[in-house]
Amino acid sequence: MIKRIQRRDGVVELKFLLPVDHPARPIGVAGDFNGWDWSQTLLEQHGDLLEASVRVEHGRTYEFRYRGSDQTWFNDDRADDYVPNEFGGVNCLVDLSSQ
Numbered sequence: 001m002i003k004r005i006q007r008r009d010g011v012v013e014l015k016f017l018l019p020v021d022h023p024a025r026p027i028g029v030a031g032d033f034n035g036w037d038w039s040q041t042l043l044e045q046h047g048d049l050l051e052a053s054v055r056v057e058h059g060r061t062y063e064f065r066y067r068g069s070d071q072t073w074f075n076d077d078r079a080d081d082y083v084p085n086e087f088g089g090v091n092c093l094v095d096l097s098s099q
Contacts (some may be wrong), residue, residue, distance in 0.1 A: 024068020031064025038067040
């Protein structure tokens with residue numbers, strides 16, 4: 001799940017949330033916002049969820065995927081949309097173009 005928090009400074013905080021019992025822990029999120037380096041944005045446990053946050057500009061879309069400790073990439077089933085990637089799979093899309 002992805003939560004969007006509009007900040008007063010015009011930036012949007014994206015919160016990436018997964019169930020704490022996900023089998024691929026630790027998990028990182030990679031995307032346009034961190035140079036696709038999943039190790040920069042690791043999900044940490046907060047109660048019964050794993051969570052990571054990034055701050056991004058509004059007015060555009062961002063592609064992302066999750067990567068687990070087993071080195072597999074996977075998608076968020078609640079992404080706004082999905083787009084093909086260069087590896088023959090699909091990336092998740094967060095659409096902030098109308099914000």
